Amino acid sequence: MINAAALNRLKTLLAPEDILLAPEDRACYAFDATGRNRVPDAVVFPRNTEAVSEIMRIADGHRIPVVPRGAGSGLSGGSVPQSGGLVMGMNRFDQILEIDADNLVAVVEPCVVTAELHKAVERLGLFYPPDPASMGHATIGGNIAENAGGMRAVKYGVTKEYVMGLEVALPNGDIVHAGSKCVKDVVGYNLTPLFIGSEGTLGIVTRAILKLLPLPEAKMTLMATFPTMGDAARTVSAVIRNRIIPATMEFLDRHAIGAVEAYLKMGLPTQAGALLLIEVDGEKDQLDRQIERVRAVCEENNVMDARIAREKAAQDELWKARRSVSASMVRLKPRRINEDISVPRSRIPEMIAQTEIISEKHGVLIVNFGHAGDGNIHVNLLFGDKPGDDERVRGAVKDVFEAAIGLGGRISGEHGIGLAKRDYIGWNLDAATLGMMRRVKRMFDPNNILNPGKIFP
Ligand SMILES: Cc1cc2nc3c(=O)[nH]c(=O)nc-3n(C[C@H](O)[C@H](O)[C@H](O)COP(=O)(O)OP(=O)(O)OC[C@H]3O[C@@H](n4cnc5c(N)ncnc54)[C@H](O)[C@@H]3O)c2cc1C
Incomplete structure (x- = not known):
């Protein structure tokens, strides 16, 4: 007072x-x-x-x-x-x-x-x-x-x-x-x-x-889908090994792809295990070479489909998938906790695999998306109002933190404590x-x- x-x-x-x-x-x-x-x-x-x-x-x-x-x-x-x-x-x-x-x-x-x-x-x-x-x-x-x-x-x-x-x-x-x-x-x-x-x-x-x-003078965007999160993660590492540092490298896991496709019906392959959105920026005359190199790296890593957008309208269309993840999840369950753990980027596939196990153990739907380029994963725990739901989610959150720490990660990458x-x-x-x-x-x-x-x- x-x-x-x-x-x-x-x-x-x-x-x-x-x-x-x-x-x-x-x-x-x-x-x-x-x-x-x-x-x-x-x-x-x-x-x-x-x-x-x-x-x-x-x-x-x-x-x-x-x-x-x-x-x-x-x-x-x-x-x-x-x-x-x-x-x-x-x-x-x-x-x-x-x-x-x-x-x-x-x-x-x-x-x-x-x-x-x-x-x-x-x-x-x-x-x-x-x-x-x-x-x-x-x-x-x-x-x-x-x-x-x-x-x-x-x-x-x-x-x-x-x-x-x-x-x-x-x-x-x-x-x-x-x-x-x-x-x-x-x-x-x-x-x-x-x-x-x-x-x-x-x-x-x-x-x-x-x-x-x-x-930056211009940017170009590539959206690629892969059979597994491992293929997508290897692509991310290979892009960087090729000395290309994209402005953004975002990913959606299979649940996020499914949720967005059910919401937007934009033709995403729902059998895909992962989706990457990669954007390069810089001087106009260097971008074509860079984005084609990124496409080649995707092809070396088992890509299912890769689309490049050079103009703003087409880029916005590709970004719709990433921007709509949150909205599409609302349709799945009434309540959501959005954790923002961070792991070394090479450990992303292991972290996603851990969330699958945690999801099954606690009976909580987990949808992952986030920043593949820097290892910051938005782990979304979706749940309802049934008796016991809150306890199950609390248990799942603890396991998510434990898994991230076990992989050398942090319990928060950007939202704070x-x-x-x-x-x-x-x-x-x-x-x-x-x-x-x-x-x-x-x-x-x-x-x-x-x-x-x-x-x-
Ligand atoms: C839909 C959504 C998406 C988001 N996406 C991201 C994201 O991509 N990346 C990310 O990092 N975060 C994200 N956030 C979290 C949040 O937006 C950020 O943490 C943002 O920086 C908070 O800014 P704010 O002005 O709303 O601060 P507030 O929520 O008002 O305050 C946040 C903290 O800052 C302190 N604070 C505010 N102003 C001052 C000041 N002048 N001096 C000292 N302390 C101050 C407050 O005390 C508080 O501790 C997201 C949130 C939402 C809802």
């Missing part, structure tokens, strides 16, 4: 429209995309960094939990205010402050929507590669806090590769500036990476300096490493007011 003294100070600091207290307003900031929810005691919308800092001072002094929030699209419960207190909506920080084409840098506020930044820089022939599937509504602040990845990660990497500097308000109200617009900068400790992927537990990002690239996986973090991290992380948290936030209860069991 927020006490009267703290509430009075917040009301003095903020305009009436920048603080929500009515239950029906607060309820809109209770949840994220996991569906977990807890209604906060108040929602505040600071308009500048100084206001963020002052709110943190008030909250720290009165020991009030504060949960920063972007678009609330997170898939690990990160922006759910599970200890009550304040949700800090970053909505007023929605400006692209600068696009510096000479230095290939953008300076943005944290609530800029990722796809809006893409459009703004692409109009100038520039490129911001991180592309989480939620980019139409997720924000740069949320992407930084979760170190979000996307389909283009195989060639271009994830959010951490593009953050050059940050302005951050700390739990005690201090405002720190990490990094700069300079490509070379070794002035003091490199604090920027510490905040990336910290899930809003160390500080509140109020400004970010982002690296840009020149926009938050509330959803905090009880399992010790399966991936040893006690010394986890202890070090707890000490870092305590140093930044000795009163444990910033996003408490997240990440750590």
Whole structure:
């Protein structure tokens, strides 16, 4: 609960429209995309960094939990205010402050929507590669806090590769500036990476300096189907061995192919064991050679069918299969948990085989799709409302994590730990490493007011 003294100070600091207290307003900031929810005691919308800092001072002094929030699209419960207190909506920080084409840098506020930044820089022939599937509504602040990845990660990497500097308000109200617009900068400790992927537990990002690239001139897409996941995985490795790094290499397993075909009827072979979508980008005159080389590699690896799309309309048609996986699964079962484990990419076939065994053991339908190029698999556990369904799924999720770890993998590749996986973090991290992380948290936030209860069991 927020006490009267703290509430009075917040009301003095903020305009009436920048603080929500009515239950029906607060309820809109209770949840994220996991569906977990807890209604906060108040929602505040600071308009500048100084206001963020002052709110943190008030909250720290009165020991009030504060949960920063972007678009609330997170898939690990990160922006759910599970200890009550304040949700800090970053909505007023929605400006692209600068696009510096000479230095290939953008300076943005944290609530800029990722796809809006893409459009703004692409109009100038520039490129911001991180592309989480939620980019139409997720924000740069949320992407930084979760170190979000996307389909283009195989060639271009994830959010951490593009953050050059940050302005951050700390739990005690201090405002720190990490990094700069300079490509070379070794002035003091490199604090920027510490905040990336910290899930809003160390500080509140109020400004970010982002690296840009020149926009690739063109792209070409190939869709191929294979009898087995092993054939598809060997193709992925062989493409890379051939020194071709595609911008994306996505896969669907046999259940995902079946679900999409039942939904779209686009002529996918339902007897196929795997489908790959491979996109190459770069200079126009080199792409034909590259995509033909990729096709040849597919043919060397038992391909059933390969289609190439050179024009945008045809490319969109091929991408429909990948983009419709989530929608097509809704028809299979009423409920779904989407895990995002990550394994070395050569272990994908073993991981898929393990999910088949786990599916049978627990009687839970498992559909896999994801990023073949970087080993990040979306393991979707589909279930209903029958008695015992929840327990069966919980058992299956544990087995999925155990299998991934057994293959040298991680329990999360891009969604983060938050509330959803905090009880399992010790399966991936040893006690010394986890202890070090707890000490870092305590140093930044000795009163444990910033996003408490997240990440750590
Ligand atoms: C359909 C769908 C598809 C998705 N696809 C992908 C994908 O391909 N790749 C991927 O990585 N993720 C994906 N996600 C997950 C999610 O979209 C990302 O984690 C995204 O980065 C969250 O951004 P957001 O603005 O919604 O953040 P929120 O959900 O609001 O917050 C996420 C975390 O960031 C913290 N936070 C937010 N703003 C700040 C700030 N300014 N300072 C400090 N901390 C802050 C919050 O406290 C919370 O811990 C997907 C989600 C959905 C629903």
